[in-house]
Amino acid sequence: MSVHQATCTAPVNIAVVKYWGKRDTSLILPTNDSLSVTLDQDHLRTVTSARADESFGTVDAGSLQDRLWLNGQEETIKPGGRLDACLAELRRLRAEREKADPSLPPLSRWALRLCSENNFPTAAGLASSASGFAALAVTVAELYGLSETLSRSELSKIARRGSGSACRSVFGGFVAWDMGQQDNGDDSLAVPVAEREHWPDLHVLICVVNDGKKGTSSTSGMQRTVETSPLLQHRIQHVVPERMQRMRDAIQQRDFGAFTDLTTADSNNFHACCLDTAPPIFYMNDTSRAIVHVIEELNRARRDSGEDPIAAYTFDAGPNAVLYVREKDMSTVLGVVCHYFPDASFDDPFQLQVSAGLPALPPSFRTDIVPVHPSGSVRRLIHTRVGDGPRVLEHGCGAHSLLNEQGLPLRS
Amino acid sequence: MSVHQATCTAPVNIAVVKYWGKRDTSLILPTNDSLSVTLDQDHLRTVTSARADESFGTVDAGSLQDRLWLNGQEETIKPGGRLDACLAELRRLRAEREKADPSLPPLSRWALRLCSENNFPTAAGLASSASGFAALAVTVAELYGLSETLSRSELSKIARRGSGSACRSVFGGFVAWDMGQQDNGDDSLAVPVAEREHWPDLHVLICVVNDGKKGTSSTSGMQRTVETSPLLQHRIQHVVPERMQRMRDAIQQRDFGAFTDLTTADSNNFHACCLDTAPPIFYMNDTSRAIVHVIEELNRARRDSGEDPIAAYTFDAGPNAVLYVREKDMSTVLGVVCHYFPDASFDDPFQLQVSAGLPALPPSFRTDIVPVHPSGSVRRLIHTRVGDGPRVLEHGCGAHSLLNEQGLPLRS
Structure with a gap:
């Protein structure tokens, strides 16, 4: 039996044209464009492992019981909350793929276990929500096999639902968040401005x-x-x-x-x-x-x-x-x-x-x-x-996994 | 021989709609209207004595040598500076009066001695330029006998030339400074909004x-x-x-x-x-x-x-x-x-x-x-x-004078 798991990292970004104000607080649509510099993940990053398994619970058995551990502490996933909104959207895209290709394992119907760690202490005084939600979106997209069909800008819209500035952490280098004009947020997404290699010093x-x-x-x-x-x-x-x-x-x-x-x-x-x-x-x-x-x-x-x-x-x-x-x-x-x-x-x-x-x-x-x-x-x-964008560390439960074989955090 | 002298006080004012920015730095014309509350002179005020005397020097004897003492220290009056601009305008108005009534003593042709004291210490952290220039304008206008023909709003334009916010200190109670529109500043002046008695508590x-x-x-x-x-x-x-x-x-x-x-x-x-x-x-x-x-x-x-x-x-x-x-x-x-x-x-x-x-x-x-x-x-x-506007304490060299009989500061 194969383990359906992915582990990825995402970087911190620091805006040089700031995001401040939402025109839609539920979809997290900003009142202006913003632009950020991505920081190097060799120094500051969030690592996330995501696993889907039938044994964690299924849709058929009732409501899904996704679980999340953040820096070793289990967090409550609030129904209808920001995290829930991100996961629901990723699951919807996976379900579409499963419908198109019935040979795929029905991951969208299984509960998720997510484990996320920052390599920088809270004492560093850095907001971790941007790297955190970016890592979550990238990792679950990787687990769900969405990365070939879903562009990074499309993925940034999902990260945005978790935390606005997270959308800019799905790219490396210099990144703009276009505020967009549509009411449904479909054009409110991150786009690369320049790679890290453009200005490496x-x-x-x-x-x-x-x-x-x-x-x-x-x-x-x-x-x-x-x-x-x-x-x-x-x-x-x-x-x-x-x-x-x-x-x-x-x-x-x-x-x-x-x-x-x-x-x-x-x-x-x-x-x-x-x-x-x-x-x-x-x-x-x-x-x-x-x-x-x-x-x-x-x-x-x-x-x-x-x-x-x-x-x-x-x-x-x-x-x-x-x-x-x-x-x-x-x-x-x-x-x-x-x-x-x-x-x-x-x-x-x-x-x-x-x-x-x-x-x-x-x-x-x-x-x-x-x-x-x-x-x-x-x-x-x-x-x-200045650093690169999210990295896929591994598929399956290998050396980079934050979850043990039972789907519980290795460290707590 | 009569002493040509007046002693007046002027209050501090604190803006509640702030003045910040000039459209003309020489005439001190602001970029917006402002509005202030006058503080009570029983507690915070500038007192100024001004005397004109032929013995101090005359225009006929060459350039006028006005002298000013501020809190006991003699200050240099910079030709073409702000203080000089205020005095020149008051002198010009006096000269007009002398021309119309040749029986008046030719004060406009005599040098001035000015002595000014704040009853609040510098340590109070209050700007003294507003009360200082208001007291100066009011006192010299009083000395020159201008107060009957020159309205307080007209006088505020002269105080304004010394320090913008000084124009608001020529009235008591609640005072607006209309920024005005004219390039020569003729409509940039203070107007009363309400007397202190309107809101005495x-x-x-x-x-x-x-x-x-x-x-x-x-x-x-x-x-x-x-x-x-x-x-x-x-x-x-x-x-x-x-x-x-x-x-x-x-x-x-x-x-x-x-x-x-x-x-x-x-x-x-x-x-x-x-x-x-x-x-x-x-x-x-x-x-x-x-x-x-x-x-x-x-x-x-x-x-x-x-x-x-x-x-x-x-x-x-x-x-x-x-x-x-x-x-x-x-x-x-x-x-x-x-x-x-x-x-x-x-x-x-x-x-x-x-x-x-x-x-x-x-x-x-x-x-x-x-x-x-x-x-x-x-x-x-x-x-x-909240307090009243400038007060005329006396004409001549009496109990309120800050100058002694020789026209030098009583305290230094």
Whole structure:
């Protein structure tokens, strides 16, 4: 008897033109286009194993009892919820295939066991829903044999039902999410803008900022912005459409100066709309702002010396900074960040070492732009780079499986 | 020989629809209307004495040598600068009067001595340019005998040339600054919206926030916003015009709920535009944001109990919160602020006492909305209320004069 199982990975993505606001909260249709950079799965990824088996329960025996374990903890799959919506759509497509080819095993009629693990700790402060739902969609599509007939953009629509930004994690490199126009969401999907190989020296430094406060969830926050912010309407109608085109151009031309200006402007524009919400939403804190001051001053001093800027910052729905830096400049940026925000936990896969004191900097750099912060204000640094799209690790229950032979998590 | 001198006071004003951006930086013509509440001069004010004397120098003897002392320090009057522009316009109006009535002493041909003092310390964190330039314009107009023929709105245009928001300090109560349309600024002036007596129980609590950082000056900051923020254009064209009308209505109707919603929304909208600037401008810090969280939660809990909100917050170009609170609610707001931000310096002219612990609050108030902050996070509290317009204290060199008989500062 063969085991019907697949194991795949999917990457994290960080938007440089932000998604904020839904025009349809059930189908997860956004109010504007967005564009992201995929991070390298060698460093940050979700791995998911999905198995279908008659012994797990069948449609004929009553309602299906799919089960999911996330980082070792079993989660409840809420009927009609986002996960359920993704699985229902994948199952529907599988059922169509089974109808067309009755020789196929009736996987669509069997319950699923799903096991998913992030290789980055929750403490990394990264949203895991994008890589998580992308890995889920890719893995179940692989299990169901849909990958030959279902394009990645089609698959992105299914991932989107789980978490909007997950649709961008079904591709590698630079990825756009076209908001689409249709009410049923059929044209709201991810499309590749450029492969990772197009701009391979684009590296990323994630600065995980210490923050004791409870944040506002992005799901509830973005709808409050849609309902109350007059500025968001301007962002949606005027700012983003123009910025998307300029961002595509900057990426095509590997124009780091333009990429930096657009990325920082869009991060600030997004947080401005959060602040314009009633009641206002604040994701950046004083440490986030100090990082902005340092990077802006670095960029100013570089431009003052006739050079390109050195780093683009962007902030998602939290206080952590994500910096885009070219490989050649990373040791400088790292040295500066570690000087002003000392004692961050850091284990660099690229083996960069941080020396004490500031690195060589352009002469006009004002070293007193912010004070040296208390130890641990930035509590962790993660160095990665632009990466590829989801990977199929194996079919069947082999060395990569997260499920044991009985269909239970190997680790818990 | 009579002394040609006048001494007047002018109040501080705090905008509830903010001024941010000039369409003409020389004439100080704004990009949008604004509206402010005048604070009580019994607590916060600038006093100015102005004297003209032939012995100080005359036009006939060469260039005029006006002199100015500000809080005891002599300041340089820059030719062609803002102060010079105000004085030149007042002198021109005086010269017209002298031409029409040759019996008048030729004050326009004599140098001026000006002495100005704020009764609030710089440590109060309040901008003194509004009350300062309003006091200057009113006092010199009084000295020159212009007050009978020059309306207060006409005078506001002269104060505007010194500092935009100063034009609103020539009236008491609730004051609008009409941006005007003319290129020469002739219709960009202040007009009264309502007298203080219209809403006398509107009290004010200024929370002076501890902040080690250098800020961005509002003069340079606002022009950077004009040049780089796409959201500011939307604010100017759509948000403020509608909000001005609603704010006038809220004040006319003494509708504290609407007043609160509009005031907080406009403060947040203004700071959102600062954040949307390249590089971004941050005036609020983590303590400012914690004050916002506490006040928003208080207002939510009050509304949850079927009551009006309790306080409207607004932030100018700095981290300090200004809270508008009705007199009956001030002890509650004060108790809450002192609980979460302990040990602020406070000497209440209204004799309110702060007890230990939280006052009685609506049942749904979540006490853990922010932690109790470190001692001195808010370092000073100032309790005042809506106030009247500039006051003429005396003509001649009497008990109120800041200048001695020789035309030098009494205090230095």
